[in-house]
Amino acid sequence: MTDSKYFTTTKKGEIFELKTELNSDKKEKKREAVKKVIASMTVGKDVSALFPDVINCMQTDNVELKKLVYLYLMNYAKSQPDMAIMAVNTFVKDCEDPNPLIRALAVRTMGCIRVEKITEYLCEPLRKCMKDEDPYVRKTAAVCVAKLYDMNPQLVEEQGFVELLNDLLSDANPMVVANAVAALSEINEAKPLIEVNSQMVNKLLTALNECTEWGQVFILDALSGYTPRDEREAQNICERISPRLAHANAAVVLSTVKVLMKLIEMLPADSEFIASLTKKLAPPMVTLLSAEPEIQYVALRNINLIVQKRPDILKQEMKVFFVKYNDPIYVKMEKLDVMIRLAQQSNIAQVLSELKEYATEVDVDFVRKSVRAIGRCAIKVEQSAERCVATLLELIQTKVNYVVQEAVVVIKDIFRKYPNRYESIISTLCENLDTLDEPEARASMIWIIGEYAERIDNADELLESFVDGFHDENTQVQLQLLTSVVKLFLKRPTDTQQLVQRVLSLATQDSDNPDLRDRGYIYWRLLSADPAAAKQVVLAEKPLISEETDLLEPSLLDQLVCHIGSLASVYHKPPSSFVDNTKAPLRQLQPNAPLTTNGSSGDMDSAPGPGLFGVPAPSAGAVPSQDTLIADLLQLDMNPMGGAATAAAPAAPVAAHGGGLDDLLGLGGPSVPSYAAAPAAPMADPLAAWGSAPAAPAAPMGGGLNDLFGLGGGGASMGGVGGGAQGYQTPKALWLDAAKNKGLQLEGAVVRKNGAIFMEMAITNKAMQPLSDFAIQFNRNSFGLVPAQPLHIAAPVFPNQTTQVSLRLDTTGPVQKMEPLANVQIAMKNNVEVFYFATVVPMLVYFAEDGLMEKREFLELWKEIPEANEQQFTIMNNRGLTADDICAKLQANNVFTVARRSVDGQELLYHSIKYTNKIVVLSELKMEITGATTLTLSLKSRHVTALANLNEMYQQIFDN
Structure with missing residues (x-):
């Protein structure tokens, strides 16, 4: 062949x-x-x-x-x-x-x-x-x-x-x-x-x-x-x-290490057996570092976990992790991490000597991380702090811009760890003030000036030089500058009053950043109301920072150690974050089209271009026709669903959310030009992408409809709708858990208010760094739900801070039937990573305000719709609602009463619903006049798919 x-x-x-x-x-x-x-x-x-x-x-x-x-x-x-x-x-x-x-x-x-x-x-x-x-x-x-x-x-x-x-x-x-x-x-x-x-x-x-x-x-x-x-x-x-530790295959070695690491936990910590076993574990892992770079990287990621759990295993092997000149950058970075984890008083001299040499390399990212590593060593090994500071000062003297800036950042951390010990070097730092152009470095320098303002004679002049360009500064720098000027005023109030007033005015009156304004107002009111309290708040003693901040959570570490040798140990994430826990058979996965930006048409023939979040998105023409062949050979069922949405090209599969959503950023899909793309025209048939499968026939409505509606028979009057009913309020759900999403916690709900759809979100930062550069994107869904505007969060979300966001949505996006029907898959990006989640949007969010029908129109449509399209459900009236109460509650949620009448001891209520995509649903609700707790709901629509989960929505409205 x-x-x-x-x-x-x-x-x-x-x-x-x-x-x-x-x-x-x-x-x-x-x-x-x-x-x-x-x-x-x-x-x-x-x-x-x-x-x-x-x-x-x-x-x-x-x-x-x-x-x-x-x-x-x-x-x-x-x-x-x-x-x-x-x-x-x-x-x-x-x-x-x-x-x-x-x-x-x-x-x-x-x-x-x-x-x-x-x-x-x-x-x-x-x-x-x-x-x-x-x-x-x-x-x-x-x-x-x-x-x-x-x-x-x-x-x-x-x-x-x-x-x-x-x-x-x-x-x-x-x-x-x-x-x-x-x-x-x-x-x-x-x-x-x-x-x-x-x-x-x-x-x-x-x-x-x-x-x-x-x-x-x-x-x-x-x-x-x-x-x-x-x-x-x-x-x-x-x-x-x-004996498997001596195997030539790296996978066998790592699997053996995994089993041994678990069994060691079950043995007495002081036993001789554990001591001898620990000695056996080091050589095979060291041997893996002589393999090709890819295996070295995997080994280093696993070693990183092992030394966090049991640093004594490799404490004598520091030299093995020294960086070689020909190592790829990804191996160099991992080696640096392991070196810092193994650094201790006995080997710190060797480590600092190496790190100082690395800081003169040509690779900028590697140099930056090396300088930061020196700072981490100072924080971790107290006896080496003075030597580390001296090394950093030597590096500052090189006047290399990015080296100086990283050194300033780590020296700030050293000041936090060891207050009142190394302030003599502040004058040297101030000499390099003009060379700082990165936000983190400028913010660190401003923090140092504000923290030690009483020791810097010209602190007011230095801070004033930053204030002159206040509005051109990054948000991080503005926030730090505001705090530092307030610190300076509290320490030297006589000659800095004008400066603090100027900064507070810039922050509260000339800034459109809510975080900056709020902090400015807090400082202003503190200083105006109680200067002594302001001093206690702003100049309060800060907790010392720890070298443990970059370590994994103990529970997560234990979980990852049990997955050594797998992708979880390489990603440093639990398998549940990127593998579907349900392990559903592949044939049951519903393929969904690639995600496009809000408003884009989702046309698979669009020209190739840069994808959202910088991910390149090739055109459909770039995808070879043998993809299906390859999928079949791998036993993957990738047949597209029938319907108009898949007529142009097969849709890419989207993994169930439990971890992660494949192709949610449009990989291999259409080009994503920008968030500001114009909305696509709505589809001619709003449910063309849903397909159509008639449901089992339900019992027809009882009673003479013509008479009931007052058309050619006895007159029927509309029942009065009670006032004061509230629409169903969807409680916020936890969409992203901070423990599984690098400190980002997202709670939210999709609601309808004032005739528009909004995504109400609470973004909480439980990480150790600010979160910024937020963006959001929706996958194709049954109602074409997409953001009506880009997600805009003006200021970074700082650690332990929560920001409330209300994002307006509309239904002009591409349509594709989801399972369940109201399921929406979403990607949220920030400066750390892209995160995926899914939520089931309450159906009533899509109920339009213009859904009230005329009686004759209702009757004609009911007769046109075949009986096979009628479905019946039982609804519980748990709260003992009267007919008036029910009509009022439904009206508050855009379910409009068309007619009502008493027939044979039953109250019959007829309602109409219109979705935002113009699909109409008709309903009949039967209830005993005597107040029985069981109601019979009949739903009817030209599109049976539109009836999905509506009975649950009625139940929620009645129970609310």
Whole structure:
């Protein structure tokens, strides 16, 4: 297949020629034709028309030809499910072939064909293969069970395949054991079915030494989830797996370290066994640092966790982490982090010597981090503080701009850690005042001047030089300047009164930054009302900063240590933040279109350009047609949903939120020119992207409608609507948890007020740094909900500060049906990272204020809508509401009463709802006049999809 001649067939009539060759009587010609078909499939050509001809080639004794046909079948079976059943008999026959390779190939292919119609035929051959005499067939069958579980979990449990997998753990062949462990681990992630016990552990440890390297990884990962019964068992497991530390494969080493790190916690801290085990752990991790840079990086990220948990393991290995001149920048940065974690009094001289040398390198980012590292060493190792300060002063003398600025920032931290010890260097810092042009460095220098104003003779002149350009400064600098000038005034009130008045005036009257104004007003009122209290507040003693600020939370660290060797340990995030916890079968994921900016049309043919948040977004033309082929080969179901939204191009899948949303920034999707893009025109049919599936018919409405509405019959009057009813207020929900999102906590709700939709948010910063540069973006959703304007937060959100934001939304964005219907997927970006979340917007948010219909219009529309589109629900009147109360509550939420009448002891209420996308819903509410607690709600609309969850919305309105 590597011959280029197979990949250069582009002539006309090629499909017809291949069809002829595939039906040839000559085996050689037939095999060559199948090779050409596979080659065309590989480069993205559509050769699905040849499906029946290729299937006919399955009946052969030639193993090579059979493999090629199976490969074709795996790719196109999903698009031709009815024809794929033709191959079932051949599969069953091949599963009993004398050749074990053929048997394994057949069961593997059946597992890869993700067609539900075939799964029922797979069970019996799979059961036989799991008990096959050949270990190669058994190990293949074990993996097939996991694939089958992904498609149909219930079938696997009912057919007893989990128990058969459990039996394979006792298999004599170690590879069968390893594959059984891998399959069980995959199944257990979705639903815990089997728990590792001591008997199973012995079987796994026996197979461990004879497995391939990846088999060992699977077994070690399974062992990491086992909790030994006692200290003796934990020690025994440690002894049996420790030889794996010498393995050549880095994954095996890291998996072994993970198990040992967990077991160490169960042993007495002062035991000799732990001391000897700790000595064994260091050499293999050091060895990993001599591998290629990519493995070094992964190893360093894991070592970073290990030294936070147990710094004594690598405390003697500092030199290994010294940076080499040819290390890639990402390795250099990680080594610096580990060096600081391992720094202590015994090795600080070596570390400072290295860091000083790094600060003269040419890579600016590396130099900056090196200078900061010197400051961190001063804070961490008190005995070295003086030497660190001297080193920083030497670096300041180099007059290199970015070095000086970083040095000023870290010296501020040193002053915080060691007050009244190193203030003699302030004069040297002041000499470099004019060279500071970065906000953080300027803010740090201003803090130093304000904090030590009584020791700096010309402090007022220095601060006044900053005040002259107050409005040109960054917000961070303005806030710090305001505080420092107030400090100066409190320390030297006689000669700085004009300066403080000028700054307070600039902050409160000439600034449009709410944070700056608020702080200015607070200072102004404090100084005016009670100068003594102002002194206590502004000049209060500050808590000393700690070197532990950059360490991970203990609970998060414990969690990450249990995932050493995985992506979680590289990202330093729990798996739940980027992996779907529900582990839903891939076939159930609903593919959604890539996210576009608010107002963009979402056209897949738009020109390529820079994506939102600086992520490049290629055009649709840049996506090769073989993407679907690759997805199929990986057993990913990426078929787009039917409907107008997917007519132009397949939508990219969006992972369920639990962690993270794939393609939410428009990766591989349309160009995102800017946040200010003009809104797209609304779709001609607001529900064209939703599809249409009629619901089961419901019982028709009782009573004569004409009479009821006063049309051609007895007159009916509108019931009075009680006043004072309040619309349903959606409580704020926690959208982003600070513990999982780098200190960003976001609480919010989507509400409707004054005829418009708003996203009310409370942004809380629980990180150690200010959060700024906020932006927001919505994925396509059922109602086209997008921001009506960019998210604008004027000032950074500082640590332990909460900012309230009200963002106006509209429904002019691209439409695509979501599940549930009101689900909206959102990306929020700040200066730290991009975060993803999803929320279900209350349906009443989309109820328009112009939804009241005339009686005749209501009646005509009710008759036009087929009965199949009517749905009935039971609603509980838990609060004993009267008909007037119900009408008032509904009216407050834009559900308008069209008519009401008493018929046969029942009160009948008719209402109309109009969504913002012009879809109309009609409702009938039946209630007993005697005040029964059960109400019957009938809903009807031309678009059945629009009725989704409306009954729940009614219930919430009544209960509120």
